[in-house]
Amino acid sequence: MAFNAFSDYLLLEKNYSKLTLRAYTSDLEEFRNFISEEFNTVIIDDVNYQQIRNWIVHLVEKGITNRSINRKVSSLNTYFKFLIKTKDIEVNPLSKHKALKISKEVQVPFSQSEMQEALAQLDSQTGFEAIRNKLIIELFYATGIRRIELVQLKLTDVDLSNKTLKVLGKRNKERYIPLLDSVIETIKSYSEERNKLEIISDKPYLFLTKKGVKIYETLVYRIINNYFSKVSSKVKRSPHILRHSFATHLLNQGANLNAVKELLGHSSLAATQVYTHNSIAELKKVYSNTHPRSKN
Template structure:
C-alpha cells in the first residue's frame, strides 16, 4: 500500500506536473481516509475498499462539521488516487466511479469596484523608498495582469521583456504564458528595479519581488499587504490577492473584452473556469441593456 502511495505521489509530481503543495494536499486527503479505515474498519487496505466504506467516511466527515465543499475536495483526491490504481492495474474497478458530489452553495465573488481600485492608487501615499515602490508594484501587477499569488511570488526579473512590454508567467502545472504590460506598469517596474538594484546585488535570474531583507516573499506577506491597503478604501469582507485577480477579469469583461481573451490572460485551461467571472459582469450587462433597449422605458 505504501508503495502505491509513493508511486501516486511521483505520478502527480512528474507526470501531472502538480506542485509539491498540491501533491501534499492530495496525499493528505488520502491519508485522512486511510486513518479513518484504521480507526473504524480493522485497517482495511485502501486497495480493497468498496463504495459503502467510502460512503461511511463521507457521513463521518459531514457529522464532524466538514463543509460539503471540503468533503467534495477530499473525495476528489480519493477518486484521483483510485483512477491511478486502475491505470497501473492495481484494482479492476474504481469504487467512486458512480459517486455524485455533494451539493454546495455557489459563492459569488464580489470584486473591487473601479473606484476602489482608483482610490487605492490615488489616496494611498506610497513611500518613494524600496518598500513603498514594491508595495505599489505588487498591487499594480495583480490588477494589470490578473496573475495568481504564487505566480507573482515566483516572478523573476528576467521574465520582464521591456522592449515588447510583456511579462512571462509560470502558471499551474508549469504552463508558461505571456501577458502584455501597460505603459504605466512598465514604468513602475523600472522605478522599482532602480530601488532594488541600489540595495541588492544584480542577478539575471533573481526573483523580481523581494522582502526588505532581500529574501523571497511569503504568501502570507502578500495577503497582508493587499488586505492592509484595500482596508483603507473598501468595506468588503474579503480583501485578498484573488479578489484583485477577480477584479481584473470582471473589469475587462465589463469594458468589452471577449471571454476567450480573458481566459488566455488568466491562464485557464477551459472556458468554464473563466465563466465564473461573467456573474459579476452580469449586473453591468443588465444595466446597459436596460438603458439601451427601446422598450425599457415602457
C-alpha cells in the first residue's frame, strides 16, 4: 500500500495540514482493518465497489452518522484518485458512488444579548483561567476563527502594534484578521497572567492550560459549553456556533458577504452563504416593521 507516497502527495502537492493527513490515514487504516477481517486481504488497491458498500453498511449499523461516513468514503476516494494519477489502478471503484443523504441542520447562532451575558459572567472574575476563558470567547466572537485555529495560535501570531491576528487555516492558508481594541486589552491582561505561570512547557503557543501546556480542543469545547449553558437554552453550544454567530451578526449589520468570506477563511462564497439564512430572516423582520406598505 502506497501510504508513504500518498502522504507525501497530500502534504506536498495538496498542501494539506498534518491534522488532515492523520484523518485520511486513520480512515484508510479503518477500511483496511475491515477488509482484512471480512475478505482476508489488506490490499486496498484491489477492492471492488461491493466490498466498499459492505463497509458502508457496516458503518451504518454501528450508528456512525451519514456525514462521518461520507467523510470516510471521501478519504478512500481521494486515495483511489491518487492511484489513478500514479497509474497503479485503471478504474476508481468509487467513480459512480453517490454520497449518503445528510439532513440539513439549522445552525442557530447565539443572540447578541446571549453573547453579552456570557462575557458578563467573566467581567468580574480574576485569575489565569478566568481571563484566558474570556479571551477565548472574545476571540471566537470577534474573529470567527475555527477551534483548531485557536488552539494552534502562537504568541508571534498576535501583532498588537498593527492590531491584527495571523491565522493558519485549512491547507496551511494564512489570513490576517483585525483585532478590536477591547480584545487587545484582554490579550494584555491574559499575557500578564500567563507570565505568572510557574512552568510553561509549550512556550510558543498563546493559549495554555494552568499546567503550562498547549490548550486542547476538547477543553476549548467544554469552556464554551459551560459558559453558554448558563445564558442559552440552545441545544448546540459550541465554538462553531460562536463562529456562526460572528458571521451572522456581521451580515445582519450590513457587512459585505465577500469580506465575511475572507475573515472566515472560506475558499468560496458558497461556503459563506450558509450564514445568510439568519441574515435574510433578520432583513424580513426589519422590512415588515419599517416598510410603509407592511401595515396594510
